[in-house]
Amino acid sequence: MRIITALSDMTEISARWKKDGRTVGLVPTMGYLHEGHLSLVRAAKRATQAVVVSLFVNPTQFGPNEDFARYPRDLARDAALLEREDVDVLFQPEAKDMYLDGAATFVEVHGLQDKLCGKSRPGHFRGVCTVVLKLFEIVRPTVAVFGQKDAQQAIIVRRMTRDLNLGVAIDVQAIVREPDGLAMSSRNAYLNPAERRAALVLSRSLAEAERSIAAGERRAGIIAAGIKDLVGREPLARIDYVEIVEPVNLDTVSEVTSGTLIALAVYFSKTRLIDNTIVRLGVEKTP
Numbered sequence: 001m002r003i004i005t006a007l008s009d010m011t012e013i014s015a016r017w018k019k020d021g022r023t024v025g026l027v028p029t030m031g032y033l034h035e036g037h038l039s040l041v042r043a044a045k046r047a048t049q050a051v052v053v054s055l056f057v058n059p060t061q062f063g064p065n066e067d068f069a070r071y072p073r074d075l076a077r078d079a080a081l082l083e084r085e086d087v088d089v090l091f092q093p094e095a096k097d098m099y100l101d102g103a104a105t106f107v108e109v110h111g112l113q114d115k116l117c118g119k120s121r122p123g124h125f126r127g128v129c130t131v132v133l134k135l136f137e138i139v140r141p142t143v144a145v146f147g148q149k150d151a152q153q154a155i156i157v158r159r160m161t162r163d164l165n166l167g168v169a170i171d172v173q174a175i176v177r178e179p180d181g182l183a184m185s186s187r188n189a190y191l192n193p194a195e196r197r198a199a200l201v202l203s204r205s206l207a208e209a210e211r212s213i214a215a216g217e218r219r220a221g222i223i224a225a226g227i228k229d230l231v232g233r234e235p236l237a238r239i240d241y242v243e244i245v246e247p248v249n250l251d252t253v254s255e256v257t258s259g260t261l262i263a264l265a266v267y268f269s270k271t272r273l274i275d276n277t278i279v280r281l282g283v284e285k286t287p
Helices: 007-019 035-047 075-084 124-139 148-163 186-190 193-198 201-214 220-232
Strands: 002-004 024-029 050-055 089-091 143-147 169-173 237-245 261-268 271-278
Touching (some): 002 007, 007 024, 007 050, 007 089, 007 124, 035 050, 035 143, 050 075, 050 124, 075 089, 148 169, 148 261, 148 271, 186 271, 201 261, 201 271, 220 261
Parallel strands (some): 024 050, 024 143, 143 169
């Protein structure tokens, strides 16, 4: 595995691969990798012939009072994990190269970026879309792989890719969970033991919603109220949002159908965690 920091070197290597007829997979990450990230790497390896994992803690997607400075970082550990997965390139650009002095160009996806997480994190998805577009331009991937845990991000990136005719296939892989149901996240490292136990209410509430739907409930308001009630009974949890939306424009729905997205964000002290499930009518799932 090669570790590359220079943007031009990354573009040159990708161009060489494509000239040789190889397809290129990209897994964008902010590092501090876990099994969820590694599942995306394996999906990229199945789908393409050369795999790049980018590691860049992107400053433009963090708000002024968010956790950019303390976001967990461990390059040596991440590199060792990716070496074991036989990744071709770990691409670790520097912020000064990704954002030149005086940079004034950003990418926005209107109608999607201000909903769900965008309500409480204004500017977040502008930063996400801008850095993803930059990575696409540098790496020139055939396929880019994202995780379903960040459902809104995946929806927005897919729309941006379509609207800008980028020609990159977007592959979204299922949420990977801990044995007790907690969705894997780099931010789980912030949780103390009590908060870690409390955070299980996320997957429990989604499982309860799925059981309600499997039993015949279709009213989104009733389902959302059940989630809020269950989460609200956890003393360490503070709800940011519980939303039930259709999966293209993220508009709220009155009744669930197959494909409806149930998403929530909850604070445990200062740590904000997200989780979601996609309604599959006729199939009962337990996260």
